Amino acid sequence: MARRWLAAWLLALVVVLGAAAAFEVHLRQLGYVPTVQDDEDLWSLQADRLRGATNPIALLGASRIQFAVDRERVEQATGRTTAMLAVNGAYPVAALRWLAKDTSFKGLAVIGVDSRGLDRRHWEMQQRWIDHYEHRWTYAREIHRLLLTPLQEYLVMMRSPFAWVALARRELAGEPMPFNDYLVMRPDRVGFLDYERTDVAAIKRQRLIDLVDYYRNYPPAPPAKWLADLAQVSSWVRTIQARGGKVVFFREPSAGEHLVLDEKNYPRGEYWDAYARISPAPMIEFRDEPEFRSFVLPDTSHIDGKDIPRFTDALLAGLVRHGLIAPTAQ
Amino acid sequence: MTFDSLTFAVFLAATWAAYWATPSWHTRKLLLLALSYVFYAAWNPFFVVLLVATTAFDWLMGRKLEGETRQPVRRVLLCASIAVNLCALGFFKYAQFFTNTAIDLARVIGITYRPIDLGILLPVGISFYTFESLAYVIDVFRRRSKASTRLLDYSLYVTFFPHLVAGPILRYNDFDPQTAAPKPFAETAQGRGLALLFIGLALKICLADLVFAPVVDTLFAPDQHPGMAESWLGATTFSLQVYCDFAGYTLCAIGVALMFGFRFPSNFESPFGSVGMIDLWNRWHISLSTWLRDYVFKPLGHYRRGRLRGHANLIFTFFLCGLWHGAAWTFVLWGGLNGVLLVAERIFRDHVWDFTRVRSAPGRAALALVTFAIFAVEAVMFRAHSIHQAAGMMATMLGLHARPASSIVPAHDARFALAVGACVLAAQIATVNVRGWEWLDRVSIGWRTAVAVAALCAVVFSPGLNPAFIYFQF
Numbered sequence: 057m058a059r060r061w062l063a064a065w066l067l068a069l070v071v072v073l074g075a076a077a078a079f080e081v082h083l084r085q086l087g088y089v090p091t092v093q094d095d096e097d098l099w100s101l102q103a104d105r106l107r108g109a110t111n112p113i114a115l116l117g118a119s120r121i122q123f124a125v126d127r128e129r130v131e132q133a134t135g136r137t138t139a140m141l142a143v144n145g146a147y148p149v150a151a152l153r154w155l156a157k158d159t160s161f162k163g164l165a166v167i168g169v170d171s172r173g174l175d176r177r178h179w180e181m182q183q184r185w186i187d188h189y190e191h192r193w194t195y196a197r198e199i200h201r202l203l204l205t206p207l208q209e210y211l212v213m214m215r216s217p218f219a220w221v222a223l224a225r226r227e228l229a230g231e232p233m234p235f236n237d238y239l240v241m242r243p244d245r246v247g248f249l250d251y252e253r254t255d256v257a258a259i260k261r262q263r264l265i266d267l268v269d270y271y272r273n274y275p276p277a278p279p280a281k282w283l284a285d286l287a288q289v290s291s292w293v294r295t296i297q298a299r300g301g302k303v304v305f306f307r308e309p310s311a312g313e314h315l316v317l318d319e320k321n322y323p324r325g326e327y328w329d330a331y332a333r334i335s336p337a338p339m340i341e342f343r344d345e346p347e348f349r350s351f352v353l354p355d356t357s358h359i360d361g362k363d364i365p366r367f368t369d370a371l372l373a374g375l376v377r378h379g380l381i382a383p384t385a386q
Numbered sequence: 387m388t389f390d391s392l393t394f395a396v397f398l399a400a401t402w403a404a405y406w407a408t409p410s411w412h413t414r415k416l417l418l419l420a421l422s423y424v425f426y427a428a429w430n431p432f433f434v435v436l437l438v439a440t441t442a443f444d445w446l447m448g449r450k451l452e453g454e455t456r457q458p459v460r461r462v463l464l465c466a467s468i469a470v471n472l473c474a475l476g477f478f479k480y481a482q483f484f485t486n487t488a489i490d491l492a493r494v495i496g497i498t499y500r501p502i503d504l505g506i507l508l509p510v511g512i513s514f515y516t517f518e519s520l521a522y523v524i525d526v527f528r529r530r531s532k533a534s535t536r537l538l539d540y541s542l543y544v545t546f547f548p549h550l551v552a553g554p555i556l557r558y559n560d561f562d563p564q565t566a567a568p569k570p571f572a573e574t575a576q577g578r579g580l581a582l583l584f585i586g587l588a589l590k591i592c593l594a595d596l597v598f599a600p601v602v603d604t605l606f607a608p609d610q611h612p613g614m615a616e617s618w619l620g621a622t623t624f625s626l627q628v629y630c631d632f633a634g635y636t637l638c639a640i641g642v643a644l645m646f647g648f649r650f651p652s653n654f655e656s657p658f659g660s661v662g663m664i665d666l667w668n669r670w671h672i673s674l675s676t677w678l679r680d681y682v683f684k685p686l687g688h689y690r691r692g693r694l695r696g697h698a699n700l701i702f703t704f705f706l707c708g709l710w711h712g713a714a715w716t717f718v719l720w721g722g723l724n725g726v727l728l729v730a731e732r733i734f735r736d737h738v739w740d741f742t743r744v745r746s747a748p749g750r751a752a753l754a755l756v757t758f759a760i761f762a763v764e765a766v767m768f769r770a771h772s773i774h775q776a777a778g779m780m781a782t783m784l785g786l787h788a789r790p791a792s793s794i795v796p797a798h799d800a801r802f803a804l805a806v807g808a809c810v811l812a813a814q815i816a817t818v819n820v821r822g823w824e825w826l827d828r829v830s831i832g833w834r835t836a837v838a839v840a841a842l843c844a845v846v847f848s849p850g851l852n853p854a855f856i857y858f859q860f
Contacts, residue, residue, distance in 0.1 A: 060831045061577025067831075068838035072846055079847070191507075196387030196394075196428035203392035213849070220847040221596035221802075229798035 076213065083212040086233060087253075092208045092241040093215060094144065096188035097201040102139040102245055103189050104198075106161060109137035113381075114161070116151045117142035117168025120308035123239070123247040123358050125168075126368040133372050134381055136163070140245040146181035147173035149289060152303070154186045156292035162301045164380055166371070168308050171322035174331070175277055176285040205243045240361070248361030251354040259355045264313050271321050279326040286331055293337045303337040304380050306371070309348050314356035338378045345374050387428045389583075389638040390591050397425065398642065401547075405646055411568035415542055418646065425547040426510070433509040436474065437545065443470060444519040445540045448526045452533035460527060467523040475516045478508055483713035511551035513710055515544050517677055522558045524681055531559050539565040546648070548639040552632070554653040554673035561648075569647025578826050581837060582641025588844035589634030593806065596848055598627035601795050601803045608771050613792040617782045619800055621762040624769045626807045629657065632671070640823075652822055658761075658811050659818030661742055661753040662735070663727045666761060674710070678703050697732070701725035711768070716776060720767040727760065751815050758811060 092098070106112050113136050115121055121142035131138040141151055148167055155161045172178070208214045216222065217234035226234070238254040241247045276282065293303045307328060310318060322328070324341070332339040342348040347370035351359050359367055375381045387393040401421045408414045427434050447467040454460050476484075482504050489499045522543070525531035534540035543561045544550075605612050605620030612620055636653040643650045653672050660666035667675050683703040689696030701722060708721015735742065741753055763783055770776030781787035826834065 060834065061573055061827075064831050064834035064838055065577060065580065067835045068842055071835075071839050072842040075843065076846055194387075194429050196391060199393040199396070199428075200387070200391040203396065213847070216849050218847075219596055219849055220843075221592060225799060225802050228802050229796070 079218075080211060080213050083218060087236055088212045088215075088218075089240060090208065090210055090212045091215065091237065091239065092205055092243050092245075094241055094245055094247075096185050097193070097197050098205070098243075098245055099141065099143065099185045100189045100193040101198065101201060102141055103193075105137055105139040106158075106163070108160075109163070112137040112139060112161075112163035114138075114151075114155060114163060114165045115140050115142055115168075116148035116155075116165055117306075117308070118147055118173065119144040119247070120310075120358060121166075121168035121306075122245060123249050123361075124308065124364060124367045125166075125246070125371060126364050127244050127246050129365060129368045130372065133369075136381075141185075142168060142245075143182050143185060144247070146185075147178040148182055149174065149179040150182040150186055152289065153179075153292050155301075156295040159299065161296065162299050164302045164304070164375075165296065166304055166306060166375070168306050170307050170310075170318060171282070171324075171327035171331075172276070172318065174286060174289065174305075174327075175282060177274065177277075209243065246364070248364065249358055251360050256354045260312075263355055263357060264317075267314060267317050271317060276321050276327075279330060282327060283330055283334075286335075290334070290336050293335070297336060302380055304375065304378065305335065305337055305339040306374075307339070307341045309342040309351055309353060309359075310357050311353040312356040338380065340374050340378060345370070347371075347373050387425060389635065389642070390587055393428065397421075397428075398645075402645060406571055412538075414568070415538055415565060418547075419538060419542050419545060422542070422545040422547040422550060426545070426550060429510045429551075430507065436509055436512075437515065438541075440471065440474060440515075440519060441541050441544045442537065443467070444523055444544075445534060445537050447523055448533035448540070449535075451523065451526045464523060464527045468520060471516050471519050471523075475512055478506055478512055480709075480713045481506055487715075514553045514555055515550065517555050517674075517710075518544055518558075521555070521677060521681060525558060531562075534558070534562065536565075546643070548642040548646075548648075549650060552635050552639070553671075554636050554639065554650055555677050556650065556673070560651065564648050572647070574827055575644045575647060577834075578823060579641040579644030581826055581834070581841065582637050582644065582823055584641075584838070584841035584845060586634040586637030586639075586641060588841045589630040589637065592844040592848045593810070594627050594630035594634060597803055597806045598623045598630065601799060602627050602769065604795050606769055606771070606775075608775065610794055611789060611792065612779070612782070612794055613789045614782050614785065616792045616794055616800075617766075617779045617789075618762070619795065619804070620779070621766050621783060622758075622807060623803050625658075625758065625762045625765045626803075626810055628765065628768070629654070630810070655821060656814040656818045658758050658814040659754050659816075660757050661744070661750055662757055663724070663731050663760060665742070666757055667724070667728065674707070678707055682706055697729040700728055704728065716767050716770055716773055719773065719776075720764060723764045723767060727764065750818075754815050754818070755811070 106114060113130060113134060115125055115127060115130070115138065119142070122140065122144050125140075125142075127138050127140040130136075142148065143151075148169060152165060152167055155165055204214075212218065215237075222234070226232070236253065238250045239247050240250065277285070296303055328339070328341060332341075348367075351363060351367060351370075353359060372381070376383050387397060401418075404417055404421075405414055408417055423434050423437075426437060444467055447463055451460055451463050451467075454463065485502055485504060489501060492499055522531065522534075522540075526533045534543075539562060540558075542565060543556065543558055546561075549556055602620060602624045604610070605616055606624070633654040636650075640650045640652070651673055655669040655672065657666050657670040660669050683699055686699040686702065687695060688699065702725070704721045704725030705718060706721065707724065708718045711717045711721065744750055744753060763780055766779050766783070767773075767776045770779065778787060778789075782789045826837065
């Protein structure tokens, strides 16, 4: 009887490993590639990098930072511990507030944001990640995440759209196989977009539709109200500065209809520039910086992964010029 | 660390190998205890101090109770032990709840306080190990248990990692004899233990998290107002989710314990095959319901002091059951509602129709479905964010509150969840008389392989989001 259990398990293991291997090969034949899946645990691993680091650099923002700045390259160039804390789809003001409350943070916070992202209604967007780090991040989760990442790095089938339940649901709904994502995420949360693997025109079109919808549903706050709200943001900046840290706001490039819509709703002169005049932190606007003029933004909002090294160097050059990092750092 | 994490996979493999490689039984137990503390510390190392302190205190109290012959002194010792345990539980779990309630009550009489955030973290598993400790000292007081002479064995009873954070709630009398003699390495236990671990993981990862949770989370979102059909969908899928989540966890616990040679009691016995709510509560979270029966309901007087008093005792016991589940009025009301339903069923069976006497399979299946529907209605109170949300949804389900039909969940997602749910219900109705999992040892190798393949596949092909087990919050 006992031997039967051993045999049953060995047989089961062979069957399941065989099935997994076949599934993996099938997915790769369909053109899917492995990628690390971003989540709160991966964010927390980056947040941990700030703990105990002297003079670290925190990269805050949304997708335009996460998919454009090479954390490793910044770290190598500056010799300073650098954490990628930007979150795709979520503006970063909550993270700035969190850094201000963290008395141990005395480094540089680079905050990729635009006028829309500074609007009070978006302040809490990253609070979920911070809550997770503050209340649910444990040694157990850390080890789990460290073990999971290499599996995701090398196996396509570790991506959640390929869970059998997700595939069965798609089958029931008569939907095709999952969208072949053009984003490959590195374990340090830096994302590389490959526009050659996707339909750029469709993405661009959809982005524009979403933005038009957004501005229709959520018209911007009047400039005076928007500016008054930012007094609180300024106080968080000053808190960091008071203990020797630095903060910089960076308006990353956008282009085409996207930029036109942004400008129409948040005219630079009434919003960004108005705050720049009173902000305790320097504010870098991509249109004022020669380094950022040459980038192509295939979807009007993000650069291609191949441009990340050049973009990172441009950002570093801008930071040097504004006196935020040492000139030798590049 | 949760059973569905890779951290636990590594921890289990290392602990298992070290345990079976250790020749001395005493050293093995020491190793298990030490690693159980490591398991607990993986959440929050500071709470290990609380766990060690309460364990040592209750062990000492047990020793004193055993040696003391004067009944008044024994009563004082018992009260002291109960008070310390309940104070710890009350402080960590209920201080915020009672503070908020006091502020709300003050507001009613015109005194306004600002809400206070006490910032108290809940030690994982405190509700479970507190109940185990209470059971122990009460049994020693009643002289139904001998007090433990070895702190190591008692600590292992409280701390043994498979049951530490979410049960099943063990009884000292069941566990202690298992610590007396070394466990032989039995391949049958290993094989079945591993099978239970993977079946439990499949229930949790595959069914609870991937099939049911997305539907439940969508329909119970605070800003949603589902119509009648979707309210029923939300309630039934949540009932199935909480079953797969918690029964999955306890199956893992039972399986892992078996891999170390320990036997845990069964905690779920096809509850959705039950005929009536009384039957359901004899099959659902059995270790909690029997604990409440033995340490609350019976000491209150059971039904010995008359029907009316018995009904009141039952309702009170279930109020406590609700409060044990969570520090919120929704849980308290959920518990009370269960108590009322049990009383109503008793009265109905006594005076109208004793439906448990139905013997035909289709008849019992129909009654099981009705029981499941009743369970689903009251489960809304368990899951809802507020009493207001729960009341609205329950009224909609029962047709007391007309809401326009909604289509919040995509139709194919709803169909998929319902189809899987129907399979779970059918399986439970079909296996309602099957007790335990020993049958796995009796089936052919082909069937065993099929079970192992199915469970392994469900886990391996379900890369997901790794959310926590629902019962960890209790």
